[in-house]
Amino acid sequence: MPSMKKGTFPIKSGLAQMLKGGVIMDVVNAEQAKIAQDAGAVAVMALERVPADIRADGGVARMSDPVKIKEIQEAVTIPVMAKCRIGHFVEAQVLEALEVDFIDESEVLTPADEQYHIDKTKFTVPFVCGARDLGEALRRLTEGAAMIRTKGEAGSGNIVEAVRHIRAVNDGISEMQILFTKKNTKALKQKAIEYRVPIDLVLQTAKLGRLPVVNFAAGGIATPADAALCMQLGVDGVFVGSGIFKSTDPKRRARAIVDSVAHFNDPKKIATASQNLGEAMKGQEIASLETKLAARGI
Amino acid sequence: MKPSIGVLAFHGDVIEHKMALIQAAKNLKISIKVLDVRTRKDLKEIAALIIPGGESTTIQKLCEREGMLNTMRAVPAIFGTCAGAIMLAKSILHKTPDQKSLERIDIEVDRNAYGRQTESFEKRIQTSLGPVSAVFIRAPKITKVGKNVKILAQIDQQVLVCEEKVRNVYSLAACFHPELTTTLFHEYFLKKIAQYYFALPGGNGNGVPDGSTGFNARE
Numbered sequence: 030m031p032s033m034k035k036g037t038f039p040i041k042s043g044l045a046q047m048l049k050g051g052v053i054m055d056v057v058n059a060e061q062a063k064i065a066q067d068a069g070a071v072a073v074m075a076l077e078r079v080p081a082d083i084r085a086d087g088g089v090a091r092m093s094d095p096v097k098i099k100e101i102q103e104a105v106t107i108p109v110m111a112k113c114r115i116g117h118f119v120e121a122q123v124l125e126a127l128e129v130d131f132i133d134e135s136e137v138l139t140p141a142d143e144q145y146h147i148d149k150t151k152f153t154v155p156f157v158c159g160a161r162d163l164g165e166a167l168r169r170l171t172e173g174a175a176m177i178r179t180k181g182e183a184g185s186g187n188i189v190e191a192v193r194h195i196r197a198v199n200d201g202i203s204e205m206q207i208l209f210t211k212k213n214t215k216a217l218k219q220k221a222i223e224y225r226v227p228i229d230l231v232l233q234t235a236k237l238g239r240l241p242v243v244n245f246a247a248g249g250i251a252t253p254a255d256a257a258l259c260m261q262l263g264v265d266g267v268f269v270g271s272g273i274f275k276s277t278d279p280k281r282r283a284r285a286i287v288d289s290v291a292h293f294n295d296p297k298k299i300a301t302a303s304q305n306l307g308e309a310m311k312g313q314e315i316a317s318l319e320t321k322l323a324a325r326g327i
Numbered sequence: 328m329k330p331s332i333g334v335l336a337f338h339g340d341v342i343e344h345k346m347a348l349i350q351a352a353k354n355l356k357i358s359i360k361v362l363d364v365r366t367r368k369d370l371k372e373i374a375a376l377i378i379p380g381g382e383s384t385t386i387q388k389l390c391e392r393e394g395m396l397n398t399m400r401a402v403p404a405i406f407g408t409c410a411g412a413i414m415l416a417k418s419i420l421h422k423t424p425d426q427k428s429l430e431r432i433d434i435e436v437d438r439n440a441y442g443r444q445t446e447s448f449e450k451r452i453q454t455s456l457g458p459v460s461a462v463f464i465r466a467p468k469i470t471k472v473g474k475n476v477k478i479l480a481q482i483d484q485q486v487l488v489c490e491e492k493v494r495n496v497y498s499l500a501a502c503f504h505p506e507l508t509t510t511l512f513h514e515y516f517l518k519k520i521a522q523y524y525f526a527l528p529g530g531n532g533n534g535v536p537d538g539s540t541g542f543n544a545r546e
Contacts (some may be wrong), residue, residue: 033448040447043464043507047380047409050338066423069388071338071381106423106438107382108465130444130465153445266338291337291389292365 036153041175044155045243048072048266052287055079055270059104068283072108075101080137080184081271081310090138092120098127115326116142125154132156136325137183146326149173161194161323163201164224166240171226177240180323181248184271186312188255190323191248195262202239209235251309253289253302260293277307329360330525333373336363337389339381339410340506347506351513367395375404375520378411380504384423386410400429403524404497406516412500413438413467420470432491432498433473440468454480454488456511461503469502497523
């Protein structure tokens with residue numbers, strides 16, 4: 030077909046739009062990927078180890094072995110995402126060559142560059158990046174991210190950090206909206222300087238009253254109610270990492286989280302989904318963690 | 328009477344469809360109500376339904392868990408885009424083992440036929456409603472069409488948009504995402520609903536069941 034354009038921003042952010050209202054699950058092999066798809070996941074994140082294991086094992090966490098990613102791509106028809114290290118654009122090139130559908134430039138892996146994130150505009154494949162607040166989210170958009178997720182605290186099984194990050198983004202946007210309504214251009218320009226992003230992006234966000242791309246919750250979601258909490262706080266969907274395959278009954282829990290997100294405003298349905306799921310992952314107090322992954326790549 | 332149009336709201340680009348519908352109604356100067364649909368009960372409130380883009384496996388599973396599939400087969404008019412078109416199709420290639428569809432329109436679709444996300448594209452295309460910018464995201468291909476299916480857009484023998492009315496059930500299927508770039512197809516869908524279901528005298532003159540929406544569920 031002549032005159033077709035690939036890798037444009039509408040195409041990249043468009044895939045994220047199609048994932049809204051869905052659950053994206055971390056999987057480490059084909060069997061888990063099938064469980065995720067059968068449960069109703071809208072995409073899977075192909076990993077070598079789930080964040081809870083990365084946390085427990087220590088050492089440098091890197092991009093997955095391509096064999097693992099291919100195995101997972103073969104196993105499912107839903108989109109397959111994969112993680113690369115922050116700033117490691119060659120890992121990203123490899124993932125694009127493997128034709129993953131989305132790259133997560135993730136703080137869960139050990140950062141490769143302490144100063145720069147990847148220039149994501151150079152890629153055809155879309156990127157999702159983590160953020161703890163509005164400034165981080167907008168910086169990632171300036172670098173070309175097509176989707177944002179909260180960082181939360183991956184592998185902790187504790188929802189408190191994800192909630193903090195969702196609220197921080199929401200509060201940042203409300204503040205901008207107020208300045209916008211008051212036509213306080215000077216203060217908005219100041220925000221752009223503070224956030225180190227173009228004023229146009231600040232104005233666009235203020236005008237929309239939300240991030241200009243899809244925003245998911247991630248990091249610490251362990252139960253159907255956790256997932257619905259994030260949805261009711263206004264995110265567009267959720268990533269579940271260790272929460273499913275570190276629980277005692279992954280099949281049931283995966284399906285329950287999908288059902289709970291699909292009906293996030295219906296407490297009766299969330300109650301039904303939450304029954305008889307076995308033990309959730311154990312989880313940790315944030316203060317007891319040796320490494321705070323969310324502080325990476327800000 | 329204000330007809331209620333539902334958008335299947337579990338997952339996908341629901342908001343984009345709702346915005347396109349509202350704008351289309353404005354352009355046509357008609358008054359409609361737009362509802363989110365998540366249960367069988369919601370389906371009974373509506374005259375027509377839109378199935379958005381998303382993952383067809385996820386959408387189908389959630390509908391099945393709610394026991395909605397049979398009721399959806401009887402909704403008078405459904406417009407499906409991308410995953411929604413897969414849901415409407417009579418047969419699906421490369422489906423997952425337990426994947427079901429509504430079998431409302433006599434077409435065969437091939438899921439993810441263009442390849443993975445890096446093969447997704449946008450392109451200016453001609454349609455019988457005029458030129459539109461079409462966004463194809465991990466799009467399906469329509470590989471066969473039945474003899475009663477009317478084609479509204481195609482490039483190089485490749486059918487992109489088509490429609491069929493079987494008895495009192497109308498379906499409109501698009502492989503791409505008109506909701507992201509145009510309201511033309513939403514306007515067309517609303518006109519079809521008006522033509523087939525609401526322009527009828529008294530709303531119940533032609534075998535359309537009585538009731539505020541002109542539609543009673545079979546279940």
